Amino acid sequence: xxxxxxxxxxxxxxxxxxxxxxxxxxxxxxxxxxxxxxxxxxxxxxxxxxxxxxxxxxxxxxxxxxxxxxxxxxxxxxxxxxxxxxxxxxxxxxxxxxxxxxxxxxxxxxxxxxxxxxxxxxxxxxxxxxxxxxxxxxxxxxxxxxxxxxxxxxxxxxxxxxxxxxxxxxxxxxxxxxxxx
Ligand SMILES: CC(C)(COP(=O)(O)OP(=O)(O)OC[C@H]1O[C@@H](n2cnc3c(N)ncnc32)[C@H](O)[C@@H]1OP(=O)(O)O)[C@@H](O)C(=O)NCCC(=O)NCCS
Numbered sequence: 181x182x183x184x185x186x187x188x189x190x191x192x193x194x195x196x197x198x199x200x201x202x203x204x205x206x207x208x209x210x211x212x213x214x215x216x217x218x219x220x221x222x223x224x225x226x227x228x229x230x231x232x233x234x235x236x237x238x239x240x241x242x243x244x245x246x247x248x249x250x251x252x253x254x255x256x257x258x259x260x261x262x263x264x265x266x267x268x269x270x271x272x273x274x275x276x277x278x279x280x281x282x283x284x285x286x287x288x289x290x291x292x293x294x295x296x297x298x299x300x301x302x303x304x305x306x307x308x309x310x311x312x313x314x315x316x317x318x319x320x321x322x323x324x325x326x327x328x329x330x331x332x333x334x335x336x337x338x339x340x341x342x343x344x345x346x347x348x349x350x351x352x353x354x355x356x357x358x359x360x361x
Contacts, residue, residue, distance in 0.1 A: 267280050
């Protein structure tokens, strides 16, 4: 799906939300490499991000062309700040009512309400499309994200202990959260 450009003002900054263009694949790869290095709360280590420009372009096009997936980029005063997305969990008819979501911002654009604003917009889109629940996984000690999700109505529904093992030998749980519309 395409997300038509939207402008918001937040904390005195101009925020633009829109879909990605296929010529922005390198920008998205650079972002993934940076954000996975800035936090221990994303899906992998920075050196594991090895997407080619072609693969990333395919990812962008798949989201833009799909009826049950959406990728929203955020720009703060013209600078790319991060994205959020959802994909239907539709491996079968039984799971078509479930949307899986994800979000990550560059560290410098966290903490002033952008994450909450983006997720609020994403969840409205998901609900309006007829999905019955939104689902996500958050790393156990990611208190900021956990609190944000709770404030949007997500509830914890399960934990995988020690789901993440870091290079320094420490572990962190994965927590599953669900928001029922
Ligand atoms: C998690 C993330 C998306 C949150 O976005 P954000 O823009 O930083 O968050 P916001 O400024 O919108 O804050 C939203 C809520 O988070 C919580 N929060 C914010 N800062 C916090 C802090 N320092 N400690 C605890 N909770 C905090 C509050 O509940 C806040 O709501 P409130 O302002 O109504 O009190 C963003 O920080 C991020 O991308 N982090 C790195 C990647 C990541 O962890 N992604 C999530 C993977 S599951």
